[in-house]
Amino acid sequence: QQPVQSPQAVILREGEDAVINCSSSKALYSVHWYRQKHGEAPVFLMILLKGGEQKGHEKISASFNEKKQQSSLYLTASQLSYSGTYFCGTEGNYGGSQGNLIFGKGTKLSVKP
Amino acid sequence: NAGVMQNPRHLVRRRGQEARLRCSPMKGHSHVYWYRQLPEEGLKFMVYLQKENIIDESGMPKERFSAEFPKEGPSILRIQQVVRGDSAAYFCASSPPMTPRNEQFFGPGTRLTVL
Numbered sequence: 001q002q003p004v005q006s007p008q009a010v011i012l013r014e015g016e017d018a019v020i021n022c023s024s025s026k027a028l029y030s031v032h033w034y035r036q037k038h039g040e041a042p043v044f045l046m047i048l049l050k051g052g053e054q055k056g057h058e059k060i061s062a063s064f065n066e067k068k069q070q071s072s073l074y075l076t077a078s079q080l081s082y083s084g085t086y087f088c089g090t091e092g093n094y095g096g097s098q099g100n101l102i103f104g105k106g107t108k109l110s111v112k113p
Numbered sequence: 114n115a116g117v118m119q120n121p122r123h124l125v126r127r128r129g130q131e132a133r134l135r136c137s138p139m140k141g142h143s144h145v146y147w148y149r150q151l152p153e154e155g156l157k158f159m160v161y162l163q164k165e166n167i168i169d170e171s172g173m174p175k176e177r178f179s180a181e182f183p184k185e186g187p188s189i190l191r192i193q194q195v196v197r198g199d200s201a202a203y204f205c206a207s208s209p210p211m212t213p214r215n216e217q218f219f220g221p222g223t224r225l226t227v228l
Contacts, residue, residue: 034219042204042219089217100158100172103158
């Protein structure tokens, strides 16, 4: 039930691009992306909803393939501040409880000068 | 507009004591979620509450753990008779009513250490 994130870790030079993937074995209603720096709270980046609606930062883009139950986060022209661990949180497309997120294990991104 | 507030930020307890963690959601938010995070791991859902109601507690251990979100005051996560395995960072998040789904805003967390 826990979504699978890939890669587990990635090292970039400033200015390079990265893609982080998140896939689930269950039908999804939404995918949420967060970034967490060491010792800090997760910070909201993006939410993608079934049907195509998105909410998030202008400089970060993401896709959500409902049929494949996959989402990808695209980080372009990376900056040092992008370093951190990226988590996807998935919300199931089932009746009953809504809102609780099942998080992946995270992708650790390091951006070097 | 103040963000989600959690206190204490750090809590040290001896085995067998009780730990009480508090969370005040953002203004206007009526939904609270508690998550637990072990070192180098992801966030694990514990419980989802609205005012005076537990909506989903499927992630809560059956014993020793309880949560509430009273009509007045913060949400409380209570851990009775703590054990070393309870040592973790506990984050709460809040969101406005979900029409449609909304992002969850996280508090700074409470780091619980059990000696």
